[in-house]
Amino acid sequence: MRDFAEIWSYLAEGPLVWLTATLIAYAIGDALARRAGRAPVINPVLIAVVLLALLLWLTGTPYPAYFEGAQFVHFLLGPATVALAVPLYVHLPQLRRAALPILAALGVGSVVAMGTALGIAAAFGVSPGTLIALAPKSATAPVAIGIAETIGGSPTLTAVLVILTGIIGAVLATPLLNLMGLRDRRARGFAVGVAAHGIGTARALQEHPRAGAFAGIGMGLNAVLTALLAPLMLMLFL
Protein backbone atom coordinates (compact mmCIF):
# COMPACT_ATOMS: atom_id res chain seq x y z
CA MET A 1 0.00 0.00 0.00
CA ARG A 2 1.20 3.44 -0.81
CA ASP A 3 2.23 6.07 1.64
CA PHE A 4 -0.64 8.33 2.86
CA ALA A 5 1.47 11.44 2.29
CA GLU A 6 1.95 10.41 -1.32
CA ILE A 7 -1.76 9.89 -1.91
CA TRP A 8 -2.54 13.19 -0.15
CA SER A 9 -0.06 15.18 -2.22
CA TYR A 10 -1.59 13.66 -5.37
CA LEU A 11 -5.17 14.47 -4.33
CA ALA A 12 -4.38 17.92 -2.91
CA GLU A 13 -3.17 19.00 -6.35
CA GLY A 14 -6.51 18.40 -8.04
CA PRO A 15 -9.77 20.26 -7.45
CA LEU A 16 -11.66 17.25 -6.01
CA VAL A 17 -10.53 17.47 -2.37
CA TRP A 18 -11.37 21.12 -1.83
CA LEU A 19 -14.59 21.07 -3.83
CA THR A 20 -15.77 18.15 -1.69
CA ALA A 21 -14.57 19.82 1.51
CA THR A 22 -16.48 23.01 0.62
CA LEU A 23 -19.75 21.12 0.07
CA ILE A 24 -19.32 19.03 3.24
CA ALA A 25 -18.42 22.07 5.37
CA TYR A 26 -21.52 23.89 4.10
CA ALA A 27 -23.69 20.79 4.64
CA ILE A 28 -22.47 20.68 8.26
CA GLY A 29 -23.19 24.40 8.68
CA ASP A 30 -26.63 24.00 7.10
CA ALA A 31 -27.46 20.98 9.30
CA LEU A 32 -26.45 22.91 12.43
CA ALA A 33 -28.53 25.91 11.32
CA ARG A 34 -31.51 23.63 10.69
CA ARG A 35 -31.10 21.98 14.10
CA ALA A 36 -31.01 25.43 15.68
CA GLY A 37 -34.35 26.19 14.00
CA ARG A 38 -32.60 28.59 11.56
CA ALA A 39 -31.46 30.76 14.45
CA PRO A 40 -29.66 33.58 12.61
CA VAL A 41 -26.52 33.44 14.75
CA ILE A 42 -25.91 29.87 13.51
CA ASN A 43 -25.13 31.10 10.00
CA PRO A 44 -24.20 28.26 7.60
CA VAL A 45 -21.73 30.44 5.63
CA LEU A 46 -19.94 31.50 8.81
CA ILE A 47 -19.68 27.90 10.09
CA ALA A 48 -18.43 26.58 6.73
CA VAL A 49 -15.84 29.38 6.47
CA VAL A 50 -14.50 28.73 9.97
CA LEU A 51 -14.34 24.94 9.40
CA LEU A 52 -12.54 25.33 6.07
CA ALA A 53 -10.14 27.99 7.39
CA LEU A 54 -9.20 25.60 10.22
CA LEU A 55 -8.74 22.73 7.78
CA LEU A 56 -6.53 24.83 5.47
CA TRP A 57 -4.47 25.93 8.46
CA LEU A 58 -4.09 22.37 9.80
CA THR A 59 -3.06 20.95 6.42
CA GLY A 60 -0.88 23.94 5.55
CA THR A 61 -2.82 24.49 2.33
CA PRO A 62 -2.44 27.92 0.69
CA TYR A 63 -5.67 29.67 -0.39
CA PRO A 64 -4.91 29.50 -4.15
CA ALA A 65 -4.65 25.68 -3.89
CA TYR A 66 -8.01 25.64 -2.08
CA PHE A 67 -9.62 27.95 -4.63
CA GLU A 68 -8.51 25.62 -7.43
CA GLY A 69 -11.31 23.32 -6.25
CA ALA A 70 -13.68 25.86 -4.71
CA GLN A 71 -13.83 27.93 -7.89
CA PHE A 72 -16.53 25.65 -9.29
CA VAL A 73 -18.82 26.72 -6.45
CA HIS A 74 -17.68 30.34 -6.68
CA PHE A 75 -18.44 30.40 -10.40
CA LEU A 76 -22.12 29.66 -9.77
CA LEU A 77 -22.52 33.12 -8.16
CA GLY A 78 -22.96 34.57 -11.67
CA PRO A 79 -25.73 32.18 -12.82
CA ALA A 80 -27.38 32.51 -9.38
CA THR A 81 -27.51 36.29 -9.79
CA VAL A 82 -29.15 35.85 -13.21
CA ALA A 83 -31.57 33.33 -11.64
CA LEU A 84 -32.77 36.06 -9.24
CA ALA A 85 -34.96 37.08 -12.19
CA VAL A 86 -37.20 34.11 -11.24
CA PRO A 87 -38.35 35.33 -7.78
CA LEU A 88 -38.43 38.90 -9.16
CA TYR A 89 -40.81 37.79 -11.91
CA VAL A 90 -42.98 35.75 -9.54
CA HIS A 91 -43.38 38.78 -7.26
CA LEU A 92 -43.43 41.39 -10.01
CA PRO A 93 -46.98 42.71 -9.36
CA GLN A 94 -46.10 43.36 -5.70
CA LEU A 95 -42.75 44.94 -6.63
CA ARG A 96 -44.48 47.28 -9.09
CA ARG A 97 -47.08 48.37 -6.56
CA ALA A 98 -44.32 49.01 -4.02
CA ALA A 99 -42.28 51.28 -6.33
CA LEU A 100 -42.52 54.33 -4.04
CA PRO A 101 -41.51 52.60 -0.77
CA ILE A 102 -38.75 50.82 -2.71
CA LEU A 103 -37.23 54.04 -4.06
CA ALA A 104 -37.49 55.84 -0.70
CA ALA A 105 -35.97 52.95 1.26
CA LEU A 106 -33.23 52.56 -1.38
CA GLY A 107 -32.14 56.19 -1.07
CA VAL A 108 -32.24 56.22 2.73
CA GLY A 109 -30.63 52.79 3.14
CA SER A 110 -27.81 53.48 0.69
CA VAL A 111 -26.90 56.88 2.16
CA VAL A 112 -27.15 55.61 5.77
CA ALA A 113 -24.98 52.55 4.99
CA MET A 114 -22.18 54.66 3.51
CA GLY A 115 -22.58 57.70 5.77
CA THR A 116 -22.52 55.81 9.08
CA ALA A 117 -19.68 53.48 7.99
CA LEU A 118 -17.50 56.41 6.90
CA GLY A 119 -18.57 58.56 9.85
CA ILE A 120 -17.73 55.93 12.48
CA ALA A 121 -14.44 54.94 10.81
CA ALA A 122 -13.37 58.57 10.32
CA ALA A 123 -14.17 59.33 13.97
CA PHE A 124 -11.71 56.58 14.97
CA GLY A 125 -9.07 58.10 12.66
CA VAL A 126 -9.04 55.24 10.14
CA SER A 127 -6.66 55.80 7.18
CA PRO A 128 -7.98 57.23 3.85
CA GLY A 129 -7.12 53.99 2.02
CA THR A 130 -9.38 52.00 4.33
CA LEU A 131 -12.15 54.64 4.08
CA ILE A 132 -12.15 54.27 0.28
CA ALA A 133 -12.45 50.47 0.59
CA LEU A 134 -15.21 50.91 3.19
CA ALA A 135 -17.47 53.22 1.17
CA PRO A 136 -18.93 50.66 -1.29
CA LYS A 137 -19.11 47.72 1.18
CA SER A 138 -22.91 47.36 1.02
CA ALA A 139 -22.85 46.83 -2.76
CA THR A 140 -22.50 43.36 -4.26
CA ALA A 141 -18.82 42.29 -4.47
CA PRO A 142 -18.04 42.82 -8.19
CA VAL A 143 -19.60 46.30 -8.13
CA ALA A 144 -17.92 47.27 -4.85
CA ILE A 145 -14.52 46.16 -6.14
CA GLY A 146 -15.04 48.08 -9.39
CA ILE A 147 -16.04 51.23 -7.47
CA ALA A 148 -13.09 50.97 -5.06
CA GLU A 149 -10.66 50.52 -7.94
CA THR A 150 -11.92 53.57 -9.84
CA ILE A 151 -11.48 55.78 -6.75
CA GLY A 152 -8.08 54.35 -5.81
CA GLY A 153 -8.95 51.74 -3.18
CA SER A 154 -7.55 48.23 -2.65
CA PRO A 155 -9.70 45.56 -4.34
CA THR A 156 -8.62 42.89 -1.81
CA LEU A 157 -9.50 45.01 1.23
CA THR A 158 -12.83 45.95 -0.40
CA ALA A 159 -13.66 42.28 -1.00
CA VAL A 160 -12.91 41.51 2.66
CA LEU A 161 -15.14 44.36 3.90
CA VAL A 162 -17.96 43.40 1.49
CA ILE A 163 -18.02 39.77 2.64
CA LEU A 164 -17.85 40.78 6.32
CA THR A 165 -20.75 43.22 5.80
CA GLY A 166 -22.81 40.45 4.18
CA ILE A 167 -22.21 38.02 7.05
CA ILE A 168 -22.91 40.71 9.68
CA GLY A 169 -26.16 41.65 7.90
CA ALA A 170 -27.25 38.03 7.51
CA VAL A 171 -26.62 37.31 11.20
CA LEU A 172 -28.08 40.53 12.67
CA ALA A 173 -31.03 41.31 10.35
CA THR A 174 -33.58 38.86 11.77
CA PRO A 175 -33.04 39.64 15.50
CA LEU A 176 -32.83 43.38 14.74
CA LEU A 177 -36.05 43.50 12.70
CA ASN A 178 -37.85 41.28 15.22
CA LEU A 179 -36.71 43.59 17.99
CA MET A 180 -38.10 46.55 16.03
CA GLY A 181 -41.40 44.68 15.67
CA LEU A 182 -41.32 45.07 11.87
CA ARG A 183 -43.24 42.21 10.31
CA ASP A 184 -43.76 43.44 6.74
CA ARG A 185 -41.75 40.89 4.71
CA ARG A 186 -41.28 43.36 1.87
CA ALA A 187 -39.64 45.93 4.16
CA ARG A 188 -37.54 43.25 5.90
CA GLY A 189 -36.26 41.70 2.69
CA PHE A 190 -35.62 44.97 0.89
CA ALA A 191 -33.62 46.43 3.81
CA VAL A 192 -31.38 43.36 4.05
CA GLY A 193 -30.74 43.36 0.29
CA VAL A 194 -29.76 47.06 0.34
CA ALA A 195 -27.51 46.77 3.42
CA ALA A 196 -26.01 43.29 2.97
CA HIS A 197 -26.17 42.45 -0.79
CA GLY A 198 -26.12 38.75 -1.84
CA ILE A 199 -25.36 37.17 1.54
CA GLY A 200 -28.25 39.17 3.03
CA THR A 201 -30.43 38.14 0.07
CA ALA A 202 -29.58 34.48 0.71
CA ARG A 203 -30.70 34.91 4.31
CA ALA A 204 -33.92 36.69 3.20
CA LEU A 205 -34.69 33.81 0.79
CA GLN A 206 -34.44 31.43 3.75
CA GLU A 207 -36.87 33.60 5.69
CA HIS A 208 -39.53 33.79 2.96
CA PRO A 209 -39.68 33.81 -0.89
CA ARG A 210 -41.27 37.28 -0.88
CA ALA A 211 -38.56 38.67 1.42
CA GLY A 212 -36.04 37.11 -0.98
CA ALA A 213 -37.57 38.81 -4.04
CA PHE A 214 -37.54 42.21 -2.34
CA ALA A 215 -33.96 41.59 -1.14
CA GLY A 216 -32.91 40.76 -4.70
CA ILE A 217 -34.30 44.03 -6.06
CA GLY A 218 -32.71 45.92 -3.13
CA MET A 219 -29.32 44.39 -3.90
CA GLY A 220 -29.55 45.18 -7.63
CA LEU A 221 -30.72 48.78 -7.15
CA ASN A 222 -28.16 49.53 -4.44
CA ALA A 223 -25.35 48.24 -6.65
CA VAL A 224 -26.25 50.98 -9.13
CA LEU A 225 -26.87 53.73 -6.54
CA THR A 226 -23.66 52.96 -4.61
CA ALA A 227 -21.65 53.28 -7.82
CA LEU A 228 -23.12 56.78 -8.30
CA LEU A 229 -22.97 57.96 -4.67
CA ALA A 230 -19.74 56.46 -3.26
CA PRO A 231 -17.37 59.05 -4.82
CA LEU A 232 -19.62 61.89 -3.57
CA MET A 233 -19.92 60.44 -0.03
CA LEU A 234 -16.14 60.02 0.15
CA MET A 235 -15.60 63.69 -0.63
CA LEU A 236 -17.29 64.48 2.68
CA PHE A 237 -14.83 62.37 4.67
CA LEU A 238 -11.48 62.59 2.86
Added chain:
Amino acid sequence: MLHAFAVILSFQLAGEAAARALAIPVPGPVLGAAALLAAFMAFPRLADLLRPTGEAILAHLSLLFVPAGVGVVGHLGTLGAEALPVAVALVGSTVAAIAAAALTFAAVAKAVRLPDEEQDGERRDA
Protein backbone atom coordinates in the same frame (compact mmCIF):
# COMPACT_ATOMS: atom_id res chain seq x y z
CA MET B 1 -32.71 21.51 -16.50
CA LEU B 2 -30.19 21.43 -19.38
CA HIS B 3 -32.12 23.98 -21.44
CA ALA B 4 -32.85 26.14 -18.43
CA PHE B 5 -29.18 26.24 -17.44
CA ALA B 6 -28.18 27.05 -21.02
CA VAL B 7 -30.64 29.95 -21.05
CA ILE B 8 -29.35 31.28 -17.71
CA LEU B 9 -25.71 31.10 -18.86
CA SER B 10 -26.64 32.79 -22.16
CA PHE B 11 -28.19 35.71 -20.29
CA GLN B 12 -25.12 35.96 -18.05
CA LEU B 13 -22.90 35.95 -21.13
CA ALA B 14 -24.99 38.64 -22.80
CA GLY B 15 -24.91 40.67 -19.56
CA GLU B 16 -21.11 40.38 -19.25
CA ALA B 17 -20.66 41.36 -22.90
CA ALA B 18 -23.01 44.35 -22.58
CA ALA B 19 -21.36 45.57 -19.34
CA ARG B 20 -17.94 45.47 -21.05
CA ALA B 21 -19.11 46.98 -24.32
CA LEU B 22 -21.01 49.86 -22.70
CA ALA B 23 -18.44 50.36 -19.88
CA ILE B 24 -21.15 50.70 -17.25
CA PRO B 25 -20.39 50.11 -13.54
CA VAL B 26 -22.97 47.33 -13.15
CA PRO B 27 -21.82 43.69 -13.09
CA GLY B 28 -22.71 41.50 -16.06
CA PRO B 29 -24.86 39.04 -14.06
CA VAL B 30 -27.02 41.92 -12.70
CA LEU B 31 -27.61 43.12 -16.28
CA GLY B 32 -28.29 39.50 -17.25
CA ALA B 33 -30.92 39.23 -14.50
CA ALA B 34 -32.58 42.45 -15.69
CA ALA B 35 -32.63 41.18 -19.28
CA LEU B 36 -34.01 37.79 -18.19
CA LEU B 37 -36.78 39.54 -16.23
CA ALA B 38 -37.68 41.51 -19.38
CA ALA B 39 -37.68 38.24 -21.34
CA PHE B 40 -40.05 36.65 -18.78
CA MET B 41 -42.43 39.58 -19.18
CA ALA B 42 -42.38 39.20 -22.97
CA PHE B 43 -42.57 35.37 -22.93
CA PRO B 44 -44.28 34.09 -19.75
CA ARG B 45 -43.70 30.48 -20.88
CA LEU B 46 -39.96 31.03 -20.52
CA ALA B 47 -40.53 31.71 -16.81
CA ASP B 48 -42.28 28.35 -16.43
CA LEU B 49 -39.32 26.63 -18.10
CA LEU B 50 -36.72 28.30 -15.90
CA ARG B 51 -38.52 28.37 -12.57
CA PRO B 52 -37.49 24.91 -11.20
CA THR B 53 -33.81 25.34 -12.13
CA GLY B 54 -33.70 28.96 -10.95
CA GLU B 55 -35.22 28.07 -7.60
CA ALA B 56 -32.85 25.07 -7.23
CA ILE B 57 -29.79 27.31 -7.71
CA LEU B 58 -31.14 29.94 -5.32
CA ALA B 59 -32.06 27.40 -2.62
CA HIS B 60 -28.39 27.22 -1.70
CA LEU B 61 -27.31 30.73 -2.58
CA SER B 62 -25.43 30.98 0.75
CA LEU B 63 -23.12 28.11 -0.24
CA LEU B 64 -21.79 30.10 -3.18
CA PHE B 65 -20.27 32.72 -0.85
CA VAL B 66 -18.19 30.17 1.08
CA PRO B 67 -15.06 30.19 -1.17
CA ALA B 68 -14.85 34.00 -1.04
CA GLY B 69 -15.47 33.88 2.72
CA VAL B 70 -12.54 31.51 3.22
CA GLY B 71 -10.40 33.98 1.26
CA VAL B 72 -11.38 36.73 3.69
CA VAL B 73 -9.95 34.84 6.69
CA GLY B 74 -6.41 35.04 5.28
CA HIS B 75 -6.72 38.80 4.77
CA LEU B 76 -8.12 39.74 8.17
CA GLY B 77 -4.52 40.46 9.24
CA THR B 78 -4.21 43.24 6.65
CA LEU B 79 -6.57 45.36 8.74
CA GLY B 80 -3.94 45.39 11.51
CA ALA B 81 -4.48 48.09 14.13
CA GLU B 82 -7.59 49.27 12.24
CA ALA B 83 -9.43 45.98 12.82
CA LEU B 84 -11.42 47.21 15.82
CA PRO B 85 -12.60 50.57 14.41
CA VAL B 86 -13.45 48.90 11.10
CA ALA B 87 -15.43 46.18 12.91
CA VAL B 88 -17.38 48.85 14.82
CA ALA B 89 -18.01 50.75 11.57
CA LEU B 90 -19.21 47.59 9.77
CA VAL B 91 -21.57 46.45 12.54
CA GLY B 92 -22.83 49.97 13.29
CA SER B 93 -23.47 50.90 9.66
CA THR B 94 -25.10 47.58 8.78
CA VAL B 95 -27.49 47.79 11.74
CA ALA B 96 -28.25 51.46 10.95
CA ALA B 97 -28.82 50.79 7.24
CA ILE B 98 -31.13 47.81 7.80
CA ALA B 99 -33.16 49.69 10.42
CA ALA B 100 -33.36 52.91 8.37
CA ALA B 101 -34.29 51.19 5.11
CA ALA B 102 -36.91 48.93 6.72
CA LEU B 103 -38.50 51.82 8.67
CA THR B 104 -38.53 54.04 5.55
CA PHE B 105 -40.12 51.26 3.49
CA ALA B 106 -42.84 50.65 6.10
CA ALA B 107 -43.52 54.38 6.62
CA VAL B 108 -43.82 55.18 2.89
CA ALA B 109 -45.94 52.06 2.29
CA LYS B 110 -48.29 53.31 4.99
CA ALA B 111 -48.30 56.88 3.64
CA VAL B 112 -49.26 55.77 0.12
CA ARG B 113 -51.79 53.32 1.60
CA LEU B 114 -50.09 50.23 0.26
CA PRO B 115 -51.26 47.42 2.52
CA ASP B 116 -48.98 44.56 3.57
CA GLU B 117 -50.15 41.85 1.16
CA GLU B 118 -49.40 39.08 3.59
CA GLN B 119 -52.66 37.21 3.10
CA ASP B 120 -53.12 36.98 -0.66
CA GLY B 121 -49.36 36.78 -1.22
CA GLU B 122 -49.13 33.82 1.13
CA ARG B 123 -51.59 31.88 -0.97
CA ARG B 124 -49.77 32.62 -4.21
CA ASP B 125 -46.39 31.63 -2.75
CA ALA B 126 -47.71 28.34 -1.42
